[in-house]
Amino acid sequence: MKTKRTSKIIIPIIIAGSIFGAGFVVGQNNPNEINQLVPAGKTQIVSASKPKNVDDSLFWEAWKMVDKNFINKVDSKTRSIGAELSIRDALLTVVAPLEGSPAEKAGIKPKDTIVKVDDKETAKMSFDDAIAKIRGKKGTAVVLTVVHDGQSEESKISVTRDTIEVKSVKLSFVGDNNSIALLKINQFGKDTSSLLKKFQSEIVDKKAKGIVIDLRNNPGGLLNTAIEVSSLFMPNDLSKFENDNLKNGVVVIEEDAKKEQEKFTRTSNQLFNLPFVVIQNRGSASASEIFAGAMKDYQLGKVIGETSFGKGSVQNLEELSNKGSVKITIAKWLTxxxxxxxxxxINPDIIVKEEVKDNNDPALNEAISILNSNN
Incomplete structure (x- = not known):
């Protein structure tokens, strides 16, 4: 028996579980058939040519398809604060502010709990209503009352809404003589793999001796992109591994309540063969954690920074007869x-606290040091 998670189902999953407050779009996706059931207790390896095309936080794909009453016409230039929000322990929670976004500039941080929006308690709002209230006209301000992670006092933060435009990947060069390539992956979008392939030529031309992959405040994106990007860093010959999953090139596993598994394998050959280090923080979630988890399991590069967000469930939003809905967790992601x-x-191999001040970035400095020591 086969089932399809159509776009009609995907939209409420995203709205209920992991809407991206910035609301920008990297393209519209038409999911393939993605959930094949297998006999109880058995495992299915999913063909590398047909990876699952949807993540539990597919906010990148959903914005064009969301109910018009919820969001007016949305394009790649959306007016918002630039942060992905989710429900965590029944509280409206920031997954991550986007790099350079109004939210980040105003002081919004990963795992902040938003208790009020313009003095209206979020506990008395639906998730949709809270998001709609945060969004608004460019240049207008919204006042968020937040509690920073690990603290108890409330803080009021005014954020001015703006047009949000974020490239999925940026390339720069750092370290002595700019000998280290820095790939800042802001999200796993439809263009991420093609951009990485383009940047690989530039990295080779610059004769870089190593790569830093920065996933900080990357809230996720497309699952198939996370799989393909992981593949680009995995060696072609995996015969040295004793673990069957590693030997077979598994990138991520989906496991349902009955312990039935689908294993998603690599989708392309290795492209990057330089030493690399992955940086993550509390705002690295979902597809970012799939990538970091795979790199760590294959022992391909050190993962440094903070423990990531922990967003690894697959959820459906079932509509009720009274026009309400209930969110049901149907599966979870495994490395x-x-x-x-x-x-x-994902726990880092080396813990480095997120303390970037006056252009001093301890995690980036540590990554550069690790790569220098390898040469």
Missing amino acids: PTGIGINGKG
């Missing part, structure tokens, strides 16, 4: 060696 992501996150 190739079977480590759960949801609620736990």
